[in-house]
Amino acid sequence: MNFALIFAGGVGSRMHSKGMPKQFLPVYGKPIIVYTLEKFQETHSVDAIVVVSLESYIDRMRQLADSYHLTKVVTIVPGGASGQESIYNGLNALREKASPDDIVLIHDGVRPVIDSALIEDCIESVRKYGSAVSASPAIETIVRSSDSAQSDIKEIIPRAECLLAKAPQAFRYGRILAAHDRARQEGYHDAIDSASLMKHYGEDLHMVRCKPDNIKITTPVDYFLFKGIVEASENYNVFGL
Numbered sequence: 001m002n003f004a005l006i007f008a009g010g011v012g013s014r015m016h017s018k019g020m021p022k023q024f025l026p027v028y029g030k031p032i033i034v035y036t037l038e039k040f041q042e043t044h045s046v047d048a049i050v051v052v053s054l055e056s057y058i059d060r061m062r063q064l065a066d067s068y069h070l071t072k073v074v075t076i077v078p079g080g081a082s083g084q085e086s087i088y089n090g091l092n093a094l095r096e097k098a099s100p101d102d103i104v105l106i107h108d109g110v111r112p113v114i115d116s117a118l119i120e121d122c123i124e125s126v127r128k129y130g131s132a133v134s135a136s137p138a139i140e141t142i143v144r145s146s147d148s149a150q151s152d153i154k155e156i157i158p159r160a161e162c163l164l165a166k167a168p169q170a171f172r173y174g175r176i177l178a179a180h181d182r183a184r185q186e187g188y189h190d191a192i193d194s195a196s197l198m199k200h201y202g203e204d205l206h207m208v209r210c211k212p213d214n215i216k217i218t219t220p221v222d223y224f225l226f227k228g229i230v231e232a233s234e235n236y237n238v239f240g241l
């Protein structure tokens with residue numbers, strides 16, 4: 001089976017949304033998290049969805065799943081104190097449902113600009129190579145400094161060698177669960193995302209190219225960019241522009 005684990009347990013402090021978590025902010029009347037979930041709902045190869053939500057918004061999440069006919073959502077669990085802990089909570093919820101060879105796609109609830117083709121590519125990558133990390137080419141020059149607060153640039157990294165790791169990130173369930181179990185046993189809590197956790201434990205990672213517009217909605221600028229993408233898509237569908 002192929003499971004999607006969508007984590008939406010953050011409060012979105014950088015969005016300045018006056019208390020409402022960014023994943024529940026509406027765009028043309030529909031919450032961002034619903035746009036994301038619909039992409040996995042519509043993908044034939046995805047069998048079931050687990051949502052990791054802010055505990056105080058679990059009832060709201062259940063209402064949205066019912067209202068938007070997100071029938072693949074089988075479990076909604078509370079998030080943790082960090083992204084790593086939230087993902088672990090979601091993986092734990094699958095212990096009785098998933099086998100070690102099943103595939104789990106881990107995705108941000110506030111990364112709604114994806115499509116079924118990317119999801120299917122990630123599933124196929126896991127079947128062939130054991131992992132899938134969505135990534136898009138860097139479109140600006142990347143520099144390195146010893147401290148980002150300082151003004152001294154230590155190195156300019158050739159752009160052709162740089163990509164931006166995004167999501168979905170997909171793995172065999174048994175492998176990603178084992179990595180999280182080990183991290184908890186060893187007190188390792190510094191993983192930025194699933195890919196960095198797997199790399200930390202020596203797992204090989206296979207890249208799946210995605211488009212630069214696979215954005216994570218983190219700031220107000222991202223929100224309005226996504227709003228523009230939705231409007232452009234609607235205009236294309238209605239007018240064939």
